[in-house]
Amino acid sequence: MSWPSLSLFSTKPAPRCKGKVSAGAITKELLRALPPGRIVVLAHRDLDEVIAQELIDRKVKAVINCQPTMSGTYPTQGPLMLLKQEIPIWEADCDAFEQLSGQTEVTIYETFLIGGSGTQPLPCRAFTKAEWLQRYQQANANITQALSDFIDNTLSHAMQEKATVMEPLPLLNLQTGMEGKHVLVVARGKGYKQALSEAADFIHDVCPVLIGVDGGADALLECGYQPDIIIGDMDSVTDRALLCGAELIVHAYPNGTAPGMARLEALGVSGQLFPCFGTSEDAALLLAYENRGEWIVTVGAHTHMIDFMEKGREGMGSTLLVRMKLGARLVDIKSIGLFYRHTASRKKDAWVTVSLALFFILLALLQTHWITKRISHAVWQWGG
Structure with missing residues (x-):
């Protein structure tokens, strides 16, 4: 992975994201009791769709991945799912995981991040939709092998x-x-x-x-x-x-x-x-x-x-x-x-049919009552 020069740190641009950190070397263990709104630090190669959906459900603020988010070995929609939900992904070097896992807060800039305890800046880079598409096409090209x-x-x-x-x-x-x-x-x-x-x-x-x-x-x-x-x-x-x-x-x-x-x-x-x-x-x-x-x-x-x-x-x-x-x-x-959906559809159709039948029966009864009342009134007037 190619990282940007640390000489950029002297300028220190505006932060892209800041928040509390939850880190886990085993992602599914981290997800057991993950509070919402966290920046999660993972070491998860090829971020799959099941994990991506769990991260979305837990309303994570951002993802810092210390492994390749998508290697191109096989096609997966996981990273794209996060990006579509406007959950940014940054990649850091694998050695950064140990340093980040001890932090309670992190601030992420465009090309580096800093822990809340004032640790030395660590290089990082954003994983983008364009990179996902490139890796996805690469994986599809290699799918036969x-x-x-x-x-x-x-x-x-x-x-x-x-x-x-x-x-x-x-x-x-x-x-x-x-x-x-x-x-x-x-x-x-x-x-x-x-x-x-x-x-x-x-x-x-x-x-x-x-x-x-x-x-x-x-x-x-x-x-x-x-x-x-x-x-x-x-x-x-x-x-x-x-x-x-x-x-x-x-x-x-x-x-x-x-x-x-x-x-x-x-x-x-x-x-x-x-x-x-x-x-x-x-x-x-x-x-x-x-x-x-x-x-x-x-x-x-x-x-x-x-x-x-x-x-x-x-x-x-x-x-x-x-x-x-x-x-x-x-x-x-x-x-x-599929069978139960068809059954439910048939039940719904049957209920609509019965409802319409009852409606017309009621309407007929009302009409009969109105006609009977009119006839009775006419007979009474004629008899009078």
Whole structure:
């Protein structure tokens, strides 16, 4: 990265942005309890759309990224989403993160920034829409090779894990029964909050078992639902969700190590270990499958190359195998949501028809009453 000369600092132009700082080397952990109006300091290579939307929802003031905001490896709309919301992005050198993470306030100028404690100026530069477009075009030009490498990686890992996926996983002693029930698994994928809000009719009618995968549990709570189970590494879920009363299952590596268990212990809550290969999303789907869930419905599921590259994964071997194992029992909420939208439309049309029929019946009754009254009046006059 090419930085401007520090000789410009002597002129010290007017600041572009100033505010309180919140810093985090792991972005999803920073987002757990991020107050609104902060300047966030990240070390997040290739800012993805899910993180961008979270930053927008938390009304951040600006973003200082100490990693390439967009490398051009794959196309992503994340940086553009922020810029369209007038949330500026500045890039600083990777060495700047440690200095900035200790600051409580920062002032950003055009080509440098200064911490609130009067530290030495650090060079920075704005990430613009023009740069996003350049990187986006670069990524699209390289997409064929990226897809080829992704497929090779996926098939290689699938071959290594195919025996593992066929073995039954350990059954946990769960309070939540899933046999013969529909199960809704909510993960933090693209558009997951909107998809969950659109699933309201399905949830109301079916009353599925609700499983939140890490931060997916917070989305359930935000929509007014009580998660039955929370499963994951416990790195993006909030304390509020972990204390909501749901059964907690820590996704462990196949060798049994589970970093997420330390967080539960620190909160004073208990959870069960679930050793499983693949991602926490894979583990949630297999948990529902092994416990004989009838339909396993996904919200925010990761299903294609861009989804996985945004998660920092260069293949999806385990996810491919899990979906092959679950077969027709696995469906996405978008498919069910389409049916429910059509059903709602039919109900609306039926209600309009009934309303119009009632209106005309009432009108006919009123007319009949008026005619009857006129006839009675005429007969009375004639008889008189």
